[in-house]
Amino acid sequence: MEFKHVSIMLDEVIENLDIKSDGVYVDGTLGGAGHAWHVCKRLGENGRFIGIDQDAAAIAAGTQRLAEFGDRVTIVRSNYCHMKDVLHDLGIEKVDGILLDLGVSSYQFDNAGRGFSYREDAPLDMRMDQRQELTARDIVNNYSESDLYRIIRDFGEDKFAKNIARHICMARQKKTIETTFELTEIIKAAIPMKVRATGGHPAKKTFQALRIELNHELEVLQNSLNDMIDLLNEDGRICIITFHSLEDRIVKTIFRKNENPCECPPSFPVCMCGKKSKGKVITRKPIIPDAVEMEENPRSKSAKLRVFMRRTQE
Numbered sequence: 001m002e003f004k005h006v007s008i009m010l011d012e013v014i015e016n017l018d019i020k021s022d023g024v025y026v027d028g029t030l031g032g033a034g035h036a037w038h039v040c041k042r043l044g045e046n047g048r049f050i051g052i053d054q055d056a057a058a059i060a061a062g063t064q065r066l067a068e069f070g071d072r073v074t075i076v077r078s079n080y081c082h083m084k085d086v087l088h089d090l091g092i093e094k095v096d097g098i099l100l101d102l103g104v105s106s107y108q109f110d111n112a113g114r115g116f117s118y119r120e121d122a123p124l125d126m127r128m129d130q131r132q133e134l135t136a137r138d139i140v141n142n143y144s145e146s147d148l149y150r151i152i153r154d155f156g157e158d159k160f161a162k163n164i165a166r167h168i169c170m171a172r173q174k175k176t177i178e179t180t181f182e183l184t185e186i187i188k189a190a191i192p193m194k195v196r197a198t199g200g201h202p203a204k205k206t207f208q209a210l211r212i213e214l215n216h217e218l219e220v221l222q223n224s225l226n227d228m229i230d231l232l233n234e235d236g237r238i239c240i241i242t243f244h245s246l247e248d249r250i251v252k253t254i255f256r257k258n259e260n261p262c263e264c265p266p267s268f269p270v271c272m273c274g275k276k277s278k279g280k281v282i283t284r285k286p287i288i289p290d291a292v293e294m295e296e297n298p299r300s301k302s303a304k305l306r307v308f309m310r311r312t313q314e
Ligand SMILES: C[S@@+](CC[C@H](N)C(=O)[O-])C[C@H]1O[C@@H](n2cnc3c(N)ncnc32)[C@H](O)[C@@H]1O
Pocket: 005, 006, 007, 008, 028, 029, 030, 031, 032, 033, 034, 035, 036, 052, 053, 054, 055, 058, 078, 079, 080, 081, 101, 102, 103, 104, 105, 106, 128, 220
């Protein structure tokens, strides 16, 4: 299967990374190297690019796409939460720009066998890193009803979470739930007919919740951002594209905290906690795709880009 993926907000990302031709840039979610190719194109002889992805298919596609840039490019199969160690092993301690374009690629989503899509019948897999043992099948069949409820409520923000969790547990008593279509049918039965007719696809939120839980998507993001900001050189930038409010909230909060980490009560005339700002949030409001992009690529509709610039306080 060909690796097809349209890069989201390509111009906006490139502009906001403010690429220096001799700089060092990292893409922690390389995918098919759509954004990455345009970064590499702007690098000169002394520039360097490191692409990280946990998915073997993305690594293969990205390696091929960036081959023309020779040894300016290094590609590593890893989780971006290990970025600091990956760079350290390559002898790199600081970088000029970092990009994260979160979530799954269209390739992963459209590849029925990966089990990410409720529109294709496939084994319940949903692993971004296929070296991992746990799959969505394990979560659906082994998590307690209260844990299923919690993840569908918190990571899917589905108001029928309780009912969906109950229906999953009832169904699996009769038979192990093996496929995306089996799960979709169970979810449909848990949602009132009226909502089914008018809302989006009834399984969308539960599938999102399972994917986030299985791949630890929010934890990884939450635990990596401060390290990434610390990796930036002076004036270096980090650009992050998120696809749902849970991710966006994490990015917004951590960027703000790095801009203004002071914990002193407002009544203190001067700062006593000594926590210094690490830089500036460039995007007071997130950048979103323009109308043309949303029209041409419906998957871009929920995308938000936030940018932070490193600036050490004297
Ligand atoms: C939306 S795609 C990136 C597409 C890419 N920007 C492009 O233009 O081709 C997201 C990619 O990030 C990878 N990914 C998601 N979370 C990751 C993580 N925590 N560590 C490493 N890779 C991750 C996925 O495997 C997927 O290939």
